[in-house]
């Protein structure tokens with residue numbers, strides 16, 4: 808019973824995190840990018856396996872965006888001034904998201920190449 812309640816509470820907190828993430832313009836753009844890719848994958852007759860792969864890559868990218876947002880929230884709480892640690896922390900988070908988007912883009916170029 809204790810474990811079930813713990814899991815339910817964790818799901819509740821995760822949903823709150825998802826709602827918070829959707830307030831970020833970058834996260835909205837990434838979600839739209841994924842939906843657009845799904846349409847393209849559908850139109851070119853991609854396999855179930857290819858749709859699963861792009862979905863996993865999107866979920867990795869979206870989770871990187873969530874962690875990047877968490878870093879930004881913490882940094883903004885720590886300082887409202889210009890600071891070297893703040894610049895480095897935000898740039899590193901930004902680079903992580905960039906890597907995720909690059910994975911999605913490269914895989915999609917490959918999927919278009921083998922399906923058309």
Ligand SMILES: Nc1ncnc2c1ncn2[C@@H]1O[C@H](COP(=O)(O)OP(=O)(O)OP(=O)(O)O)[C@@H](O)[C@H]1O
Nearest residue numbers: 833875879886887888889890891893894897898901
């Ligand atoms: N307090 C700060 N001190 C120094 N540089 C900062 C600071 N805050 C932001 N920056 C620099 O400005 C960039 C953009 O920061 P900002 O807070 O606007 O992120 P963002 O545009 O909201 O990021 P994202 O698009 O990933 O949500 C950072 O990557 C960093 O280089």
